Amino acid sequence: MNELVARLRAAGCVFAEDEARILTEAADGDAARLEELVAARVGGLPLEHLVGWAELDGRRWLVAPGVFVPRRRSELLVREAAARAVAGADSGPVLLVDLCCGCGALGGAVAARLLAAGHAVELHAADVDPAAVTCAHENLKALADDGGLGAGRLAAHTYTGDLAEPLPAEVRGRVDVLVANAPYVPTAAISMMPPEAREHEPHAALDGGDDGLAILRRVIDLAPALLRPGGHLLVETGEGQVRAAVGHLTAAGLTPTVLSDEDLGATALAATLDPPR
Known part of the structure; x- marks a missing residue:
């Protein structure tokens, strides 16, 4: 050894x-x-x-070869998303959406926490990468069949497509929690990433455009139409991107909160769609 x-x-x-x-x-x-x-x-x-x-x-x-590998820093999103879902839960299933879902680990981990806390969950997960969606389907099926978490209390659906485009119309305006680990690496910075990421993970899962926020801005723009009043959007971002992302969240009509965890090296944003006055 x-x-x-x-x-x-x-x-x-x-x-x-x-x-x-x-x-x-x-x-x-x-x-x-x-x-x-x-x-x-x-x-x-x-x-x-x-x-x-x-x-x-x-x-x-x-996780299959060529599929984005979830990072431990995303546990900040898992923890915060689950806490907000539990705080706002009523007697029905929590409606959870995971965009840019990759292998389904982020949405699945949030769902696992909710199931462990006694809540039923309806989870919709989507990604543009068919290989990632295949992994997500298998991961979420295994979670739904996990008797230790209460089999029968997770209804999981996976879709291949661009962001929210493949989601069924009936989820729009009803989502309790929307999570998205959208790519946020600036295009020019990909060449500085470790070889195991830049050479073996799909660039579409890494490349966030010139400033790293191109996909994230699209997610933010979609959120008000997906969330119910009082629903929450949670996204990961780079520390240097927080100010711009907060500005875009505010402009979209969401109330943002900056989240960080030094131990995980993680920065994230939570934003709430406030009920109409």
């Missing part, structure tokens, strides 16, 4: 000990398979694509 950790650390893996444990688990006692996995990881392939899963909020989510 020490030799394995040393090889991973020499390749630039910051969490070499954790990665060594995960790769060893994935090899399941097969020395040749372990060597194959380690060589691929040292060669720059994402750990999550090699082992087939990524962890978010204490749960493993299926």
Whole structure:
């Protein structure tokens, strides 16, 4: 194990000990398979694509090669979205929408928290990437079938398409919580990302345009038509983008709150659609 950790650390893996444990688990006692996995990881392939899963909020989510890998910093969105959903919940299912859903981990993790708290959930998740939507379908099906969280209390639907375009008309104006981990890396900054991201994840899941806010602005513009009065939008962003994003949220008629978690290295925004006066 020490030799394995040393090889991973020499390749630039910051969490070499954790990665060594995960790769060893994935090899399941097969020395040749372990060597194959380690060589691929040292060669720059994402750990999550090699082992087939990524962890978010204490749960493993299926991730296929070429699909965006959820980051631990998104646990800030999970935590805050679930708290707002619980605070505003009535006797019916929480209506949750996840745009730019990727493998479905973000919306699924919010739903898992709500199910654990005793709430039924209706979840709609959409992404432009068919491979990501395939993963999302499998992940949300597994969550719906998880008897430990109360099977039968999650109705999950996945769609391939641009942002809210594929969502059914009946969800519009009724959404309790809308989450979106939209791409927010400025185009010019993608070349400075780690190779495992820029070379193995789809650029559409990373590229936020010239200032990183091109997709996020579109999500914000869609939110008032999707949310019910008092409903919430939660999005992730870069620290340097907060001022511009807050301005766009305010202009769209939403009341924003800036969220941060230093331990996770995360910055996010929550915004509420205030009821008409």
